[in-house]
Amino acid sequence: MSRAFNFSAGPATLPESVLLQAQSEMLEWNNAGASIVELSHRGPEFIQVAAEAERDLRTLMSIPDDYAVLFLQGGATAQQALIALNFANPGQTADYVVTGHWGKTALKQVKPYVSANVAANGEAAGFRDIPARAEWNLSADAAYVHYTANETIHGVEFRDVPDVGDVPLIADFSSSIAAEPVDVSKFGVIYAGAQKNLGPVGVSVVIIRRELLERAGQPRAEIFDYRAHVKGESMLNTPPTWNWYLAGLVFKWMLAEGGVAEFAKRNARKAELLYKTIDNSGGFYRNEVAAAVRSRMNVPFFLKDEALDKPFLKEAEAAGLISLKGHRALGGMRASIYNAMPEAGVQALASFMQDFQKRHG
Numbered sequence: 001m002s003r004a005f006n007f008s009a010g011p012a013t014l015p016e017s018v019l020l021q022a023q024s025e026m027l028e029w030n031n032a033g034a035s036i037v038e039l040s041h042r043g044p045e046f047i048q049v050a051a052e053a054e055r056d057l058r059t060l061m062s063i064p065d066d067y068a069v070l071f072l073q074g075g076a077t078a079q080q081a082l083i084a085l086n087f088a089n090p091g092q093t094a095d096y097v098v099t100g101h102w103g104k105t106a107l108k109q110v111k112p113y114v115s116a117n118v119a120a121n122g123e124a125a126g127f128r129d130i131p132a133r134a135e136w137n138l139s140a141d142a143a144y145v146h147y148t149a150n151e152t153i154h155g156v157e158f159r160d161v162p163d164v165g166d167v168p169l170i171a172d173f174s175s176s177i178a179a180e181p182v183d184v185s186k187f188g189v190i191y192a193g194a195q196k197n198l199g200p201v202g203v204s205v206v207i208i209r210r211e212l213l214e215r216a217g218q219p220r221a222e223i224f225d226y227r228a229h230v231k232g233e234s235m236l237n238t239p240p241t242w243n244w245y246l247a248g249l250v251f252k253w254m255l256a257e258g259g260v261a262e263f264a265k266r267n268a269r270k271a272e273l274l275y276k277t278i279d280n281s282g283g284f285y286r287n288e289v290a291a292a293v294r295s296r297m298n299v300p301f302f303l304k305d306e307a308l309d310k311p312f313l314k315e316a317e318a319a320g321l322i323s324l325k326g327h328r329a330l331g332g333m334r335a336s337i338y339n340a341m342p343e344a345g346v347q348a349l350a351s352f353m354q355d356f357q358k359r360h361g
Contacts, residue, residue, distance in 0.1 A: 005345035008323035009152050009298060009336040010175075010193070011201045018249045037242040041235055046245075050234070053248030057198075060251055060260060061177075063184050063207060070206040070226070071234045071244050076102075076174045076193040079206055080109035083170055083189060086217040086226045088114045088143035095119040095142040095167070099158075100127045100151030101329055102172060113218060114143065127154040129290040133162055144168040144188060150176035150295050152196070153327045155287070155334070157295040161186045168212060175297045177205070178254065179339060180264035188212050196297070197338045199247030202240045254339065263339045270337045270346040271296040277350040284357045302332035308360055309333070319352050321345075 006013040029036040032045050039045045054069050063069060072079070088094050094114040096107050098121045110116055117139050120131035138145065145164040150157040152175045161183065162169070168188025177192040184190060188209050195201035206226070213227050222228045222236070229236050254263065275294060278285040278301050287294065287301045303309060312333070316324050326332040337346055 004320040004322045006323050007335045010195045012196045012338050013340045015253050015340045018253050036245050041239055041241050049245050056251035066210050068208045068210055068230045070229050072204050076172055079191040080106040082224055084110040084113040085220045085224055087215050090218050091115055092143045093117050093139045095138050095145040097147040099130050099156050100154035103148045128288050130293045142167050144170045146170045148172045150297050152298050153329055155289050155295040155298045155300040156293045178260050179267050181260050194247050199250045200243045202243035267296045273346055273350050274299050277353050284361050298336050300334045321349055
């Protein structure tokens with residue numbers, strides 16, 4: 001078996017050591033006589049797994065005690081709708097900053113529940129930059145301000161936490177959670193699908209300042225109520241136990257590797273190498289995102305001639321570099337270089353790109 005360097009945007013590459021551990025524990029977990037995926041989520045074995053996962057994530061991200069941590073189903077898109085139901089009154093205004101595809105998706109999910117004010121929108125410029133904070137048109141009485149910390153498709157990323165005053169700040173961190181230290185206390189809610197930086201597809205992390213749970217929100221079924229999920233310790237209904245377990249293994253791996261501060265250094269080096277390869281290609285490759293907001297996690301790029309796209313992908317795959325095709329919304333290429341992508345993978349991609357340019361330039 002020869003594992004390729006997988007640049008998929010999600011589901012994304014996972015640490016090989018984590019996969020090997022999961023493989024070794026698949027048939028039987030911790031002398032329990034059964035796989036963790038077979039054991040009851042109410043039993044002591046999985047309760048232990050769940051408790052360790054929360055504890056490790058709190059340590060990894062320095063999550064304060066006055067924040068609840070949930071492991072839920074439905075992906076980030078479901079959370080986008082639940083946020084409006086839980087934290088805004090019917091018809092109340094909520095501010096949205098739209099900087100790419102997923103910001104637009106978040107806006108779409110809440111329109112049935114709130115009066116959504118688009119405080120800033122980068123679409124007119126092709127989502128190649130983030131509108132300056134001074135240009136945002138925030139509401140005086142907004143329930144919250146929502147933004148997407150890193151746009152997976154368009155490759156733009158906030159490098160600082162925006163100041164929105166006393167209004168709760170809510171952020172989709174699906175593509176950049178735990179990629180660098182973040183002051184959780186600046187947010188009302190942080191949410192993320194796990195399948196990029198934290199683990200497998202099928203489980204989402206939601207971090208909520210507890211005082212926000214006191215809001216009445218809107219009429220909703222118990223299954224859509226964050227308060228009920230907190231009370232039920234993320235087990236209001238049967239959770240995705242295998243996904244939760246696997247995410248917990250990723251948390252332990254990250255802590256053993258040096259934690260978020262260490263991954264911030266690695267991610268900075270990976271991104272610098274890849275962008276330098278693009279920028280120094282004399283136009284053979286190009287990235288169209290403003291340099292100050294270029295994502296460290298998702299690097300979209302284009303070749304000088306679209307006719308080279310198919311040969312590039314075919315030769316890259318033969319070289320053990322897979323999932324580089326860009327999203328259909330943009331075309332071109334995209335390299336997702338999340339925490340679990342080793343620096344050797346980015347070095348191999350950079351070398352391949354330079355060699356491909358020599359042969360096709």
